[in-house]
Amino acid sequence: MNVLVIGNGGREHAIVQALKKSPKVDKIFAMKGNAGIGELAELVNVNYCDVKAVGDWVDAHKEIDYTVIAPDDPLALGLADELESRGHRVFGPRKNAAIIEASKAFSKELMKKYNIPTAKYETFSDYEEAKAYVETCDIPVVLKADGLALGKGVLICKTREEALDGIKEMMLDKKFGSAGNKVVVEEFLEGPEVSALAFTDGKSMKPMITSCDHKRAFDNDEGLNTGGMGTFSPAPFYGEKTEKEVMEKIMIPTMNAMNAEGRTFKGVLYFGLMKTKDGMKVIEYNSRFGDPETQVLLPMLKTDLMEIFEAITDERLADIDIEWESGACVCVVLASGGYPVAYEKGKEITFGDLDKDVILCHAGTKMKDGKLVTDGGRVLGVCAKGATIEEARKKAYANVEKISFEGMHYRKDIGIKYRDVERE
Numbered sequence: 001m002n003v004l005v006i007g008n009g010g011r012e013h014a015i016v017q018a019l020k021k022s023p024k025v026d027k028i029f030a031m032k033g034n035a036g037i038g039e040l041a042e043l044v045n046v047n048y049c050d051v052k053a054v055g056d057w058v059d060a061h062k063e064i065d066y067t068v069i070a071p072d073d074p075l076a077l078g079l080a081d082e083l084e085s086r087g088h089r090v091f092g093p094r095k096n097a098a099i100i101e102a103s104k105a106f107s108k109e110l111m112k113k114y115n116i117p118t119a120k121y122e123t124f125s126d127y128e129e130a131k132a133y134v135e136t137c138d139i140p141v142v143l144k145a146d147g148l149a150l151g152k153g154v155l156i157c158k159t160r161e162e163a164l165d166g167i168k169e170m171m172l173d174k175k176f177g178s179a180g181n182k183v184v185v186e187e188f189l190e191g192p193e194v195s196a197l198a199f200t201d202g203k204s205m206k207p208m209i210t211s212c213d214h215k216r217a218f219d220n221d222e223g224l225n226t227g228g229m230g231t232f233s234p235a236p237f238y239g240e241k242t243e244k245e246v247m248e249k250i251m252i253p254t255m256n257a258m259n260a261e262g263r264t265f266k267g268v269l270y271f272g273l274m275k276t277k278d279g280m281k282v283i284e285y286n287s288r289f290g291d292p293e294t295q296v297l298l299p300m301l302k303t304d305l306m307e308i309f310e311a312i313t314d315e316r317l318a319d320i321d322i323e324w325e326s327g328a329c330v331c332v333v334l335a336s337g338g339y340p341v342a343y344e345k346g347k348e349i350t351f352g353d354l355d356k357d358v359i360l361c362h363a364g365t366k367m368k369d370g371k372l373v374t375d376g377g378r379v380l381g382v383c384a385k386g387a388t389i390e391e392a393r394k395k396a397y398a399n400v401e402k403i404s405f406e407g408m409h410y411r412k413d414i415g416i417k418y419r420d421v422e423r424e
Helices: 010-020 051-060 072-076 079-085 095-102 104-113 127-134 160-171 240-260 293-300 305-313 389-400
Strands: 002-007 027-032 066-069 121-124 141-145 154-157 183-187 193-200 205-207 216-218 222-225 230-233 267-276 279-286 328-335 359-362 365-368 371-374 378-386
Touching: 002 010, 010 027, 010 293, 010 305, 010 359, 010 378, 051 079, 066 079, 066 305, 072 079, 072 095, 079 095, 095 104, 095 240, 095 267, 095 279, 104 121, 104 183, 104 240, 104 279, 121 127, 127 160, 127 183, 141 160, 154 160, 160 183, 193 240, 193 293, 193 305, 205 240, 230 293, 230 389, 240 267, 240 279, 293 328, 293 359, 293 378, 328 389, 378 389
Parallel strands: 002 027, 002 066
Antiparallel strands: 121 183, 141 154, 141 183, 193 205, 193 267, 216 222, 230 328, 267 279, 328 378, 359 378, 365 371
8 A cells, every 4th residue: 555654853763664564555655755765755745734734645646545544733733533534544633633632731731620640730811820830839830832842842830930921921922932822830740750662443442652852952951842852762761560550540531531532542551650659640732753762762663563563453452463573772862063953954874884773763864965964953863772771772872973064963872861760
């Protein structure tokens, strides 16, 4: 079959790489893709947030048998609904289910209603009310823009001054655009974090192996929040007891809650979790594969990804056995200098002799005048597998040193944290 993949980041490159292995897939198209994706797929220059334009393109290209929608924005805009209404087969939740990520306020209210463990919170649409609350609430505190903000709409405020500045930036200065029209003010929780993703067709849920993201720009989790500077899998502290707790208290209740609300979720449901002194709690939901979590998860997937996608579309996920490789995988993100604030594009990328088993996931890249150049904040993900996290980590960093472009920035500590956290 011929498959269209929507998106242009490292996540989408990892998805395309996995689909390329499937005997069921003949040809892949990508909208809009990047230089790395362009080596495996035919690139399509259509704005994937224009749902009608995407629908018209798929209608006109009868050879497309299936569409995979990877980013959050088109899901929140209803691209899955649009394509389904035109009779096309799609992977990705409908708009009324994608709201679990598109609105922080919705997800918090859902968890409160169905007793899914999460941090205490208050929601505000009025700046003066939010300001008054922050002037007296416990500190530190977490501020979350209600809408989508490219993974950057969360501020951890350690002082009251920071919290008051954050409320102003979100609600008055519109640092995150309309995403900050409504703000969730949340209690600050402490503990190791884990990304626990699961495939679901609304009837059953099959968890993936776990991973740990590194959101801050600099080593030791310092600097501004980013879309993710690297990740590793599996989470060292996530054992059978924790997996059982998460499945029984968080994953299945979330699937059932969405069904009860008439918002059946079909696709990948991402649970951002924290291991607190009171047990596992939900920090956030995403309505799709994470980025850069996907770059360490899919290389470890033994089962045909296309097989899984179709099973979800046809609501027969329970019939599929999903297998994963043992061992570990680490991804180090190479970013443009200045990311996540201001950075330049168009810097030529050069490579030494990379190890053959190292996986490169292109994010912000394009071809210009026959040369590979930077085209975004996060440029490349260097991914390596090993028997242990440390082995995979060493291999990833050994290959990072063989890549260069002007202003290249990356964290040196991916894969180190949580080594000493007890596994349960």
